[in-house]
Amino acid sequence: MLKLLEGIKVVDFTTIVLGPYATQFLGDFGAEVIKVEPFAGDGFRAVRPGPSADIGAGFAAFNRNKRSIVLDLKQPAGQEVLGHLVKDADVVVHNMRGMSALALGIAYEQLRLLKPDLVYCWSPGFASHGPDANSPAYDDIIQARSGVAALNADADNAPQFLRSVVCDKVVGLHLALAIAAAIVHRLRTGEGQSIEVPMLENMTSFLLAEHLAGHTMEPAQGEMGYERMMTANRRPFKTADGYMAIMPYSTKQWIQFLQLVGERSLAGADWVLDAAARSNRIDELYQLIAQVAPRHSNTQWQQQLSTNDIPCAVVNALGDVLADPQLAASGALQTMQDEDLGTLRYLQPGFFAGGPNGSDGSDSKDADTASDPAPRRAPHLGEHGRQILAELGYEAQAIQSLIDAQVVGDY
Numbered sequence: 001m002l003k004l005l006e007g008i009k010v011v012d013f014t015t016i017v018l019g020p021y022a023t024q025f026l027g028d029f030g031a032e033v034i035k036v037e038p039f040a041g042d043g044f045r046a047v048r049p050g051p052s053a054d055i056g057a058g059f060a061a062f063n064r065n066k067r068s069i070v071l072d073l074k075q076p077a078g079q080e081v082l083g084h085l086v087k088d089a090d091v092v093v094h095n096m097r098g099m100s101a102l103a104l105g106i107a108y109e110q111l112r113l114l115k116p117d118l119v120y121c122w123s124p125g126f127a128s129h130g131p132d133a134n135s136p137a138y139d140d141i142i143q144a145r146s147g148v149a150a151l152n153a154d155a156d157n158a159p160q161f162l163r164s165v166v167c168d169k170v171v172g173l174h175l176a177l178a179i180a181a182a183i184v185h186r187l188r189t190g191e192g193q194s195i196e197v198p199m200l201e202n203m204t205s206f207l208l209a210e211h212l213a214g215h216t217m218e219p220a221q222g223e224m225g226y227e228r229m230m231t232a233n234r235r236p237f238k239t240a241d242g243y244m245a246i247m248p249y250s251t252k253q254w255i256q257f258l259q260l261v262g263e264r265s266l267a268g269a270d271w272v273l274d275a276a277a278r279s280n281r282i283d284e285l286y287q288l289i290a291q292v293a294p295r296h297s298n299t300q301w302q303q304q305l306s307t308n309d310i311p312c313a314v315v316n317a318l319g320d321v322l323a324d325p326q327l328a329a330s331g332a333l334q335t336m337q338d339e340d341l342g343t344l345r346y347l348q349p350g351f352f353a354g355g356p357n358g359s360d361g362s363d364s365k366d367a368d369t370a371s372d373p374a375p376r377r378a379p380h381l382g383e384h385g386r387q388i389l390a391e392l393g394y395e396a397q398a399i400q401s402l403i404d405a406q407v408v409g410d411y
Contacts, residue, residue: 001065001375002353005031008183010091012066013106015042017139017165018123018199019095020062021172026091026179027065028349028375034085034388035066038073039409041381051341054381060344063378069389070382070409073104077407082106084392086114090186091179095123099134108194117192119182123175127198137199142167146203147211151229171202227279233286236315237293243315244301246289251275254285256308261292338377348375382409 008031012023020035020042027033035042041054042063050056072078082105086092092111094101101107101122108120125137140161143149148166149159175197182195210229214222228234236243248257251273258267266288271277278285296304298314305312316324327333330352336344385408389399402408 001028001030001373002351003030004353005029005180005183008032008091009089010034010093010179011036011085011089013092013094013096013104014123015095016044017058017062017168018172019093019175020044020059021169022123022175022179023066023093024062024064025173025176025349028351031091033066034089034384035063035068035379036082036085037068037070037381037409039070039406041070045381051344052380055341055378060378061346064346064375066376066379067384067388068379068382069385071385072407073106075405075407077402077405079105081389081392081402081408083114085388086111086118088392089115089118090183091119091121093121093175093179095175097124097134097136098122098128112192112194115192117186117190119179119186119192120194121175121179121182121197122194123171123197123199125199127201128196132200139165139167142171142199142203145200146207148203148207151207151211167199167203170206171197171199174202174206228282231283231286233283233290235286235290237290239293239296239298239301241297244293244298245311245313245315246293246301246305247311248285249311251278253308253310254278257289257305257310260304260308260310261288261295263288334375336375336377340380341377344377346375380411383411385409385411 005026008026010023010026010031010033012019012033012035014020014023014035015037023033023035042059044059044062045054045056047056047058050058051060071081073082092106094106096104098107102110108118108122111120112118124133125141126132126135143161143166144159146167149161152160152162154160178195178197182193186192208224210226211224213224213226214220215224237246246257248254254272255267258264258272266272271281272285293301302312302314321327322333332347332350334346334348336346338344385403386399389402389408390396394402399408403410
């Protein structure tokens with residue numbers, strides 16, 4: 001947990017993965033994140049397995065460093081509490097459709113009346129000025145619409161979903177970036193603003209950055225699709241005892257690899273030495289790797305390729321990732337102890353600040369982050385309601401009245 005956003009208060013109405021992933025980054029950077037939930041809670045709480053009835057493993061992975069308050073926004077008293085939360089906040093964020101936000105009283109035009117310099121960011125499925133503005137969207141829907149599923153087609157050319165909520169996480173990163181940029185703008189100018197980060201438009205931008213290819217020009221000068229990504233033989237290569245990614249990339253690396261596997265004449269071929277020509281025939285080279293890869297074991301390949309500074313990696317199964325020596329050495333995989341939930345494993349974000357000017361590659365044990373506060377586990381539903389209301393100035397009797405009226409949930 002870093003301190004880069006210390007002092008920034010975020011009121012978080014997001015649910016499932018996209019929004020919680022974005023706001024968790026803000027919390028990891030030191031912002032105070034207040035997660036506002038309905039009485040039913042964030043739907044991702046129910047996904048099993050999990051360490052408790054209201055904290056599933058996925059929810060735990062996307063909601064650390066947050067506090068939770070349960071609030072019924074459909075009651076006038078709930079709207080009153082909302083007003084206090086917003087006036088005390090720097091940022092409001094949600095990932096619902098515009099019409100839903102308006103119905104709950106959390107649309108930008110409603111909240112800016114309470115706090116004109118509010119940073120307001122939201123991530124609907126589709127941009128609000130398009131025909132699908134009010135259509136629902138989840139990760140699978142955006143994988144289908146953006147081209148992800150088609151690019152991941154199987155050998156029979158049947159589209160396949162990536163086995164990850166990749167669209168939620170990619171757009172969540174975009175959302176976190178937009179919030180951080182808007183915070184900087186407000187600090188410099190005093191101005192708040194609303195930023196919309198729609199899923200389809202952001203995922204399409206992400207995917208087509210390389211795959212627009214020949215359609216970058218008008219008229220088109222070739223097909224869509226980054227050729228190296230589309231080639232049939234770009235895949236993990238079967239070795240004598242497993243699979244590896246073997247990826248010579250630069251001209252020097254290709255020469256070294258071809259010499260290493262006994263293809264010395266090919267290593268001197270004009271088309272191999274010319275980057276543009278090599279790109280046009282890259283599938284031939286990948287086919288060659290597929291042919292020679294079974295000669296050696298993973299360990300033998302790693303030794304030979306690493307000695308020649310040729311990029312390579314053993315293909316890890318999910319379980320193998322947890323034992324990866326690089327992740328162990330960098331401290332990426334961590335555990336936290338909680339008296340309620342026991343030992344929880346988590347992957348910390350890959351940011352390593354080594355001093356006032358950032359990481360310089362020095363030993364992380366000597367970094368400023370060594371004294372940063374430890375991360376907090378994901379909250380139980382409504383765990384911090386009383387605490388948050390007290391901070392807003394509510395007296396104990398008023399808090400109990402809100403709980404009794406089921407305006408605010410109690411943990």
